[in-house]
Amino acid sequence: MIKNLWFNEFLWWLISLIMAICILYPIIYNNLTYEFLWPNFLFILGSITFTRWLFFWHQTPYAWYQLIKIAIIFIMIPTVFICINYFSEFKNFIDEIGLQEIVSNLKSEDQAAMSLYIRNEMILFSISCIISGICVPFKLIWNIWKQYNLGQV
DSSP states (O other), X not given: OHHHHHHHHHHHHHHHHHHHHHHHHHHHHTTOOOTTHHHHHHHHHHHHHHHHHHHHGGGSTTTTOXXXXXXXXXXXXXXXXXXXXXXXXXXXXXXXXXXXXXXXXXXXXXXXXXXXXXXXXXXXXXXHHHHHHHHHHHHHHHHHHHHHHHSOO
């Protein structure tokens, strides 16, 4: 049973990694000078992982370990603030410089589509990562209470 849980966890991380690469592929393929590539990659991974933790925490191999839950609760606080900071920098970049600067090496008919793609996927995954990152500690606190009082996760 435990081996299956670790295999499932590895599979989830692999799927998350593949999805992040697929989502960012148009940006990488077009060789854009996108300074938010790594934050965007982390937003996608965080969004998938944190959402999975919200709904499927009981299926993780570390669901019964109280210290891991407490560590994640405290790690999520700076993580959410870092995500908010990166998202704020991205919004400031859009407001001050604009995405046109990033896509300037593309053909004119592709620039609008790529700008829209970058803006929409960055906003989707960053907001998803931030919201689910805020919710994870509350889920884990509830989970600690359930494990302590009811003996279940």
